[in-house]
Amino acid sequence: MKWLVISDDEILSDKINTFISEQNKKNKVFCAPITDESLKKYKKIFRDLSACIIFTKDPKSISPSVGAGLSAVFGFFAAENIPVITNNNFILENYLFGKEIGIGGKDADDLYKVLTKKYNNLAEEANMRIAKKKLLNRGIPYTSDCFGTYIAKNKPEIVHEFLEAGMSINSRDDLGTPMLNIACRNDNFEFVQMIYDLGAELNAVSEDRGYTAVMDAVWRGNEKITKYLISKGADLNTINKEGQNNLILAVGANRESLVKLLAENGADPDVKDMMGMSAYNYAVLFKKERLVEILKPFHKEI
Known part of the structure; x- marks a missing residue:
């Protein structure tokens, strides 16, 4: 994941860089001074950011041109739902977007505490946001019906992208069929195991036939899946x-x-x-x- 730190406090930038890098070796942290040139330089990565940290020792020292640039950047982040951690009130008090994505920190120490406290949530939300973008870039709508379609098609890569994007394992397709049932109907033992392990409701009943997952496995004549679901406590008298x-x-x-x-x-x-x-x-x-x-x-x- 990519993180951008725009600050005139080098000590804080280094501290943030160290913390984020230690959380995940795959993280990339870009640190830049608060200048028009920095905003232009990193414009190409804005859309891929997990979050942006903007800090100035003296917010009043920001030039009008930089202030205008930061406002434009903040508007872009708001449109992309990318959070901004900052001590700049002109961002936090923005009547359009401030409360939606702005996260406040009073000074350098407080901002660092806010980042460390919220890091896990920010990282999780970023993963979900990026996974949704991957699906959309493939031309795949983020819907439970499409999720079920790719389980039926036995496409593990795309199924995992849905899960990373936050799709509930207990979602249903447009016909009201639970994902566990869909895996059973397609004789996909690996998906049955995965879906169950992720917390799927074992005895959920489909709306189309009134079948539980084990009933679908029996209907398919799949003894391996039937044995597995029985071992997990499936109700056999539905x-x-x-x-x-x-x-x-x-x-x-x-x-x-x-x-x-x-x-x-x-x-x-x-x-x-x-x-x-x-x-x-x-x-x-x-x-x-x-x-x-x-x-x-x-x-x-x-």
Whole structure:
């Protein structure tokens, strides 16, 4: 990340440079005197800055031309949502932007304390802002629907950019499908692991089918993902919009290994769907003898 320090206090500039560089070796700190030439020189990096620090020992000593330049720069930073830490009241009291991005420091020591206190938040916000710009530069809107699209397309680089930009892992696409479900529907085990580890709600229900993530994995016949979600405590007895549970889906698809896995981990073979039929009933009705044998130990005679 890039940080710009514009100041006539060399001791403060060096102190800030040392602090920011120690926080992250990848940080780049540009220190410059308060002059028209400095503003022109660093104009090309303004858009990429994490934050700008502007400090003068005597704000009254700023020339009219430099003051005008700083006001223009401040307006640019406001448009780009780049914070400015400063002791200059003419910036902080700007009625258009002062309260939006200006962060005050009374003197050199106070300004340094403000920077060290707010550094982590400033760095995090800068990362998010830069990641959003990367997406926009690719022509990708920063929306949860697009986030889900790139999970489905198995594009880890772009998915990570969405996450860096601050997209919630519990967001949903335009159809109301949780991201964990989207990963399951596309048989992407690595994304399932990542999304769960990032705090995805395990038993969230999609609005389109009424499926949980594990139900989508069962529907896909993906035993690896199903086992993983079971190991994390997935609810196996959720009822979808058609009144079906996981076992009914597995029996309907004649997936013996999944039927066994589900039954052994607490899926109820006697829960009835909208037709009044249970997984066990379907196994018997369609003479799926292997499935009947698997489910019989878990079936309760009525």
